[in-house]
Amino acid sequence: MIYDVTIDGSSYRLDLNLDRATGRWRCLVGGREVEIDAVLAQPEVLSILIEGKAWQIRRERLASGLRIWVGDHSYGAEVSDPRSLRNRKVRGDAGKGPRHLVAPMPGKVVRFLVGENSPVEAGQGVVVVEAMKMQNEIKSPKKGTVLKLSVSEGAAVIAGDVLAIVE
């Protein structure tokens, strides 16, 4: 079975098969055979031996996608099976077009630092959201103009709510 895996932007093509009778794995990475053995220790915790090296791998599922933890390092991962019909998401090219400023966590909108139709620099604070006793400045991702403030001051927001649009 072929898997195309992307780890923090690097692509790997794997041919991976498990013989369920013996528990043996067969693994080719980019066509090269790699000796592996793997068992699930806990539901999201894998013990994997790769040519003698022992790794304890943990998988985290977030709304934003999979993260694979190797010790205390984590990597964004995408796994796709080429036979699958599902198309991979095409990433928008950052920097062009209107951009949405979204709340990175639930909280309360304390105040806006710029008004509608004002010019902003890349990295300039646009809105302050309070959560966990901290005031957090949400900054503009680009130089441009604030097209719209989408919520009002004092409003409670949840993660992902659009706060403003910068063009």
Place this chain on the structure above:
Amino acid sequence: MIYDVTIDGSSYRLDLNLDRATGRWRCLVGGREVEIDAVLAQPEVLSILIEGKAWQIRRERLASGLRIWVGDHSYGAEVSDPRSLRNRKVRGDAGKGPRHLVAPMPGKVVRFLVGENSPVEAGQGVVVVEAMKMQNEIKSPKKGTVLKLSVSEGAAVIAGDVLAIVE
């Protein structure tokens, strides 16, 4: 909803209702109203407040039945809803009739300490099972005669296997 609960031999009749809209409980124990509040903290861990007292209760499911843990004490529990059609198990009256000696854990039968048709005292060792580097004597639950040795020396057994029958 009425529940009949047995805890280590003591019986309790409870009338228990959860208002799912408000999360409020109503609880009568033996007809007396008891103020409780309960939430599940983890799948088998309950936080329950009973008239101010806070309890962290854990439930363990074993082949032999439910155990309810209150701190580091545990209690055997049976819960039945009287409307249920299922009959409760009738407990055999201990001490009478032939009794099965069963392996309390998986292991290897090392040797028998008495032969078939030999007399045994209550508490006398009948068979030795080795597990986890320890030799464990399985004792006769009653005075009587060994009717049958059900396995042979050297055999591997699993928990619950009948080792011998004492009449």
Place this chain on the structure above:
Amino acid sequence: MFKKILVANRGEIAVRVIRACRELGILSAAVYSDVDRAALHVLTADEAYSVGAAAAAESYLNIEKILDVAKRCGADAIHPGYGFLSENAKFAQACAGAGIKFIGPTAASMEKMGSKTRARQQMEKAGVPFVPGTSHGLESVQQAREVAAKIGYPVMLKAAAGGGGKGMRLVGSEQELQSALEAAQSEAQRAFGDGEVYLEKAILNPRHIEMQVLADEHGNTVYLGERECSIQRRHQKVMEEAPSPLVDAGMRRHMGEVAVRVAKAANYNNAGTVEFLVEQDPVNQEKSFYFLEMNTRLQVEHPVTELVTGLDLVNLQIRIAAGEKLPFTQEDILIRGHAIECRIYAEDADNNFFPSPGRIEMLLTPAGPGIRLDSGVYAGWNVPIDYDPLLAKLIGYGQDRQQAISRLTRALPEYFVAGIKTNLGLFRRILADGDFQSGKIDTGYLDRLLEAKAGSEHVEAEKSTAAIAAAVFSVLDSTSNPAASKPGAGPAESSWKRTARTEGLM
């Protein structure tokens, strides 16, 4: 001894206090707000009572409600933890009025130390060194100009009632002084309802070192050694250690004696901390320390002192409040080994340290030699947005500083929190940093480290391993009976796997 202590706090410190009560055979009563019904401190206490809505002002800061619960449940003492009501003199007064022992100093001592200018006046009398400047609120721009000219720029304007960097301004020259003073005064007025601002010499990137003191109600006061707290971000401590790499035995004794003098000047009893700014002359390496303020409560970072002294500060707080004498004298206190604390926050260290509340989907915790974990959370707990983001404190102890560092470095990869972001990765970076390892830290250290580009720690071997693992997980997901007959194999299928399949992710 007390029969029942109400713990007027939440999170890890409430759990810490409840454990201390249990070890003393004292019943503990927790309080909880609406979003904290299933919090760990509620699960751990002997009793638990609701005190209202999520907003702290309506629950954990509500003096009336908390005292009402204390009276109803028959508590004979209240432990305030840190934060919330712990430094509120009115609360201490109200407890006394209700005949309930407040575990901490008297309201009078708290008031003496509550205003920075009043504290400076006390220290002036007691002959304690503090940063040169005024000990009274500034009355005019003119007065500010005169003082600043005398002590020399840069100077710092500070709110008397201050804390957390509010009402604080660094002034580099006389031109900036007037507008800075006006801004500081109005910010202080808004934040604390008190516009009093004073001026002191600015010490740039000093070390922040504090001295733990303990005083019983019979006139005995001792110091338990210092803590180095220079690793801060936005005036918030991130990592603390004991002893300080800078402080030798002579300096420790000197600072300790000054701290005891400070405590005595305030008629202090129970546990308290005297904070100092320390600067080291870059040329002759001479060290000077200045009184900064006194914290009239238990500190977040008290465990590092506990590990190097072998004492239990919360236990001692309770015994002191019950009228016991200190069970030791200054000579009995011995610092052995080294301890470092990491404050584990629910925040996204890779994204502006934004807070990261939410449900903890999975939790693996470190253990073993030299590792202590004081945690306030568990797997399945939903970290609320309403309170500060401290999840737990991971403390490493070793025979010396190097061993404490290597034990934490060993323990960090054992620690795993899924579902929300934490700052765990930040500690790996600090512990591996050369300046940190050689003890070259000051209050500007962490900002400098964060500005520096993080080295790419993502080695190729780990990335290809992650790729293989991601695919292996997929293979096992698609097996109805994963790794069947394998030892340690997980349960059949988790609910999110079903969901994932439905959503076409597999």
Place this chain on the structure above:
Amino acid sequence: MFKKILVANRGEIAVRVIRACRELGILSAAVYSDVDRAALHVLTADEAYSVGAAAAAESYLNIEKILDVAKRCGADAIHPGYGFLSENAKFAQACAGAGIKFIGPTAASMEKMGSKTRARQQMEKAGVPFVPGTSHGLESVQQAREVAAKIGYPVMLKAAAGGGGKGMRLVGSEQELQSALEAAQSEAQRAFGDGEVYLEKAILNPRHIEMQVLADEHGNTVYLGERECSIQRRHQKVMEEAPSPLVDAGMRRHMGEVAVRVAKAANYNNAGTVEFLVEQDPVNQEKSFYFLEMNTRLQVEHPVTELVTGLDLVNLQIRIAAGEKLPFTQEDILIRGHAIECRIYAEDADNNFFPSPGRIEMLLTPAGPGIRLDSGVYAGWNVPIDYDPLLAKLIGYGQDRQQAISRLTRALPEYFVAGIKTNLGLFRRILADGDFQSGKIDTGYLDRLLEAKAGSEHVEAEKSTAAIAAAVFSVLDSTSNPAASKPGAGPAESSWKRTARTEGLM
């Protein structure tokens, strides 16, 4: 320093050694048998290699296979842990032959101490007190009778190669001597392949107290204080503490000096333990101690010594084996506080202590001040039937013995193991026992405690609480969306709930 250490063991001690390696920056290689593929030590190590079938003789005791792995993976040292090959002189010899450093004493020292009679001969020469009796194997019943008559009954027959109570007989009078001697000899022959039996005065219910020593390869030997190990069942230690409630500073120094003499007599290096029997005269309270044997390896109970000395024994073992000098002298070693260890076994304390292997369905672990947990298991792990039943060690540290006891008493209810039985409940009973609390313990203590009827600890309030809880669980089970919108609510439905419903349990 070594680059890679092979850890020739499993379970908690393998994890302990792997952690020590990581803290020293040394790579660790684990070995595992077929049933241990998913064991915690495999999950923790840097590398892992299969060594064969479950039976220890085919894997963990197989010298050839283990040396083969060590050579293949390029390990330059082997740590044997305790048990398995740790006291096997042939293995130590084979390591030396292969050019791989064995972390422990030399084969020659092990052999000197491996036979109890040979050890007694050494001790005789070194002037070390040991229990009166023979230092050579008994040659005839006649000889046994003469010696026994001289030292007085009761006497103890012991196998020279003995351990674990095998080949051991208590003889109360001359009439019993001949048959006991014959039985002991044949049992020793069967168990150890060596029928040599010697005779010594029987000390009934003595205390078992041992002294930790450390010796480097440069002639420096120190003692690190004693451990009290009198709480035993079937000659197996259950609970240990440091220091011993019986031993004062003078006795500690005396025993320590004797232990150092023992170690020097055996040209000992690395960590070792000298075991003593201690008896106290019931009339004049005078204490006598006798050399019993020397354990030429790390002990299970080493953490209690680590906690009271602040040292890391495994770290020091590795550094000594690498040729380093001891980084301290006897005068630097300081005992502070008190530590008690509970050995958590997979056994059914309510049912004859039968072993209880199987899958751990859920695991909650204790933490917080003064608590150390050295564990070899995790939730989901299937404890195999093939090895000893030690799951973990829970160690409590306190300022004094009373605080260590109260911290363990506090921690035990935080510890929860579902799916298999453990002896956790036994420790609650011991810690609450008056004799234990006042330090009145000897090797007969635990049997006496277990014979006494356990008080009914099941109070009525707990039973009715359990009843309500059981019903609440049932209500929540029957909800497709349990406690919806409640904070901290668990996931929708676990697989066993589905199963339970199918089976009509709800």
